[in-house]
Amino acid sequence: MSDHINDVLDRIGDRYIQEAACCRSVSVVRQRTVRLALIAACMAMLMTVGVAGWKLAIRPAMGSDGVRRYTYYLLDDIPENAPAQVETVWLPDVSVLDKDYALAFCNEKTIEAGTYLSTVYWGHSGGQISVSQFPLAVFESYTGKRASIHYMPDEIRRTELGGKEVLCEIRDGIISNVIWSDGSYCYLVHSSGYLADGQWGVLLRSFRPVPDYEEIAAAHPYYHPDSGTLETVLIPGFLPEDMGVFSWAVTPYCAEWSIYDEAGYGVAFEQTPLDVRNYYTEDGKIGPYYGGEVVDWFIVGRTVIYEGDCSGFWDYFWYEDGDRCQLRFDKETGLDFRPLAQNMIESMTRTTPADAEAFYACMK
Amino acid sequence: MDEKKILALFYHRSADAVTEAQNAYGGLLRQLCGNILDDARDTEECINDTLLALWNTIPPERPQSLLAYTCRIGRNQALKRRRDSHAAKRDSRLSLPLEELLSVLPAPSLEEQWNADQLARAIEGWLDAQSRTDRVLFVRRFWFGDPIREAAARVGLSEATASKRLQRLKKRLRSYLKEEGYLDE
Numbered sequence: 001m002s003d004h005i006n007d008v009l010d011r012i013g014d015r016y017i018q019e020a021a022c023c024r025s026v027s028v029v030r031q032r033t034v035r036l037a038l039i040a041a042c043m044a045m046l047m048t049v050g051v052a053g054w055k056l057a058i059r060p061a062m063g064s065d066g067v068r069r070y071t072y073y074l075l076d077d078i079p080e081n082a083p084a085q086v087e088t089v090w091l092p093d094v095s096v097l098d099k100d101y102a103l104a105f106c107n108e109k110t111i112e113a114g115t116y117l118s119t120v121y122w123g124h125s126g127g128q129i130s131v132s133q134f135p136l137a138v139f140e141s142y143t144g145k146r147a148s149i150h151y152m153p154d155e156i157r158r159t160e161l162g163g164k165e166v167l168c169e170i171r172d173g174i175i176s177n178v179i180w181s182d183g184s185y186c187y188l189v190h191s192s193g194y195l196a197d198g199q200w201g202v203l204l205r206s207f208r209p210v211p212d213y214e215e216i217a218a219a220h221p222y223y224h225p226d227s228g229t230l231e232t233v234l235i236p237g238f239l240p241e242d243m244g245v246f247s248w249a250v251t252p253y254c255a256e257w258s259i260y261d262e263a264g265y266g267v268a269f270e271q272t273p274l275d276v277r278n279y280y281t282e283d284g285k286i287g288p289y290y291g292g293e294v295v296d297w298f299i300v301g302r303t304v305i306y307e308g309d310c311s312g313f314w315d316y317f318w319y320e321d322g323d324r325c326q327l328r329f330d331k332e333t334g335l336d337f338r339p340l341a342q343n344m345i346e347s348m349t350r351t352t353p354a355d356a357e358a359f360y361a362c363m364k
Numbered sequence: 365m366d367e368k369k370i371l372a373l374f375y376h377r378s379a380d381a382v383t384e385a386q387n388a389y390g391g392l393l394r395q396l397c398g399n400i401l402d403d404a405r406d407t408e409e410c411i412n413d414t415l416l417a418l419w420n421t422i423p424p425e426r427p428q429s430l431l432a433y434t435c436r437i438g439r440n441q442a443l444k445r446r447r448d449s450h451a452a453k454r455d456s457r458l459s460l461p462l463e464e465l466l467s468v469l470p471a472p473s474l475e476e477q478w479n480a481d482q483l484a485r486a487i488e489g490w491l492d493a494q495s496r497t498d499r500v501l502f503v504r505r506f507w508f509g510d511p512i513r514e515a516a517a518r519v520g521l522s523e524a525t526a527s528k529r530l531q532r533l534k535k536r537l538r539s540y541l542k543e544e545g546y547l548d549e
Contacts (some may be wrong), residue, residue: 004480005465006443009507013485014432016491020503020518021392021431 367430374422381422382415389431393438399509400442403449410445414438439507464530465506468538470546483546490540494533501526502533 365384371382371496390411395463397410417437469483489500504515516526541547 005469007480008483008487010436010440011481012503012507013484014427014429014490016499016503017432017435017507019496020508069403108446158487240475286494307484 371422371430374418375426382419385418385430385434386411386415389438391432392431393434395510396435396438396508397442397509400439400446406445406449407442410438410442413441413445417441435508464534468534468541470541485522485539486541486544486546487537489536492535497521498529498533501529505530 365388367388370381370384370388372383392406393411393414397407397414398404401407401410413436414437418434421437425433470479491502494502501515501519501521502526504510504518505512508515510518512527512530513523515530516523519526538547
């Protein structure tokens with residue numbers, strides 16, 4: 001039988017194989033405060049990066065305004081007086097988006113402890129790669145594991161938000177990342193597209209506060225002082241058709257979900273609330289919240305399916321037929337996450353009452 | 365070197381053709397064959413066999429996509445080698461993704477050859493309707509035999525999310541094949 005399956009699969013067209021073969025890996029970017037501290041410690045390094053036909057040098061410099069900026073050069077274009085390289089690393093999968101922008105991600109999981117590579121955006125201008133002031137691409141060493149991971153967004157758009165330039169990365173028609181740079185700080189924010197009052201916006205989140213935030217913020221010039229705040233902003237210029245309507249967020253500590261309905265079928269948006277020990281809603285603390293893996297929402301027709309997977313602690317499943325409802329509590333702690341679901345329902349009621357009704361029905 | 369130039373080298377019977385093909389596709393083949401074979405030496409031999417097969421078949425073959433052509437040869441070489449060396453035992457590495465599809469794809473019939481072609485076209489139609497992320501995830505998992513973790517990394521998903529997506533994809537594919545009459549209700 002497996003021979004038969006192999007036979008079928010072997011007849012799949014070239015284009016699918018090409019597409020999958022050429023798709024570079026991409027990390028699930030996660031900002032970890034510990035690694036931010038590492039970044040700060042490593043920032044004084046000059047690195048030379050070999051990039052599949054490109055050689056890239058990254059040179060940090062502290063400006064007179066106290067802001068650290070990075071300048072990226074094509075290796076061939078490095079000025080003669082550039083500092084000697086202190087380290088050479090190989091990023092096998094990084095490639096160039098186009099002549100204007102390239103984007104690199106690194107999967108931190110594949111890197112030895114003590115190393116870090118975050119996200120790199122660079123633009124190309126006049127033979128010299130100019131820098132976005134995003135604090136990135138800093139690591140102490142590269143130990144030989146596959147470290148560089150790259151993918152090509154469908155598109156990167158440059159737009160302006162609140163008088164500041166942002167780069168929006170579009171994947172599958174959805175804003176998936178926004179880089180915000182105003183010369184004094186930059187940070188990566190999570191975002192998701194949604195429609196509100198006819199405009200497609202993005203939900204932005206900065207780094208959240210952590211116990212040692214002050215220390216990190218002091219060491220890290222790019223650490224935004226408003227870390228932990230959740231902003232909902234609209235970025236003009238994005239008005240996709242048939243995008244639907246849900247956005248929900250819990251502030252100020254960590255959680256956010258968004259749903260957008262696409263052609264009636266729903267699209268999941270995943271968020272990863274990381275390392276949050278206490279989860280709050282507007283109604284107050286509802287219990288320890290263990291940093292988990294995935295939170296997915298789906299709107300399928302009139303029914304909501306919500307899957308939560310928090311390191312195996314809890315799961316919700318609401319199936320389309322409404323009958324196969326399963327709610328699992330944390331057996332070890334006895335925690336009841338229904339208030340969390342209730343909060344979600346109330347939020348949903350504001351925008352999709354029909355789905356919320358079905359959601360309620362499943363819970364009973 | 366780009367694909368057209370490598371193909372030109374093959375057509376002109378230049379000895380550099382194999383070297384350039386190895387440069388271009390060696391890494392990809394190593395991953396693909398490595399997913400199927402569990403022995404590094406077997407994998408290297410499989411890559412060499414694949415490169416030799418390229419040399420022996422081009423020309424007369426004139427593949428539209430040298431990349432896909434190379435992958436196909438590599439995959440089949442690896443499967444053959446694996447069948448030969450693992451005939452008596454199961455290997456969870458590739459058998460797992462394939463077993464996952466057992467519940468989705470229809471069983472072979474007497475007209476197996478015809479069905480395989482038809483089924484492949486149907487799957488292509490279904491793939492076309494999926495998002496690029498889902499398409500790549502599916503092909504990486506079931507064609508390239510990537511572990512879920514690696515397939516997930518390809519499309520920027522966590523392993524857990526990719527696993528769930530794959531489950532949903534299989535469910536969708538099964539529904540689609542039912543609608544198209546390939547599977548009984």
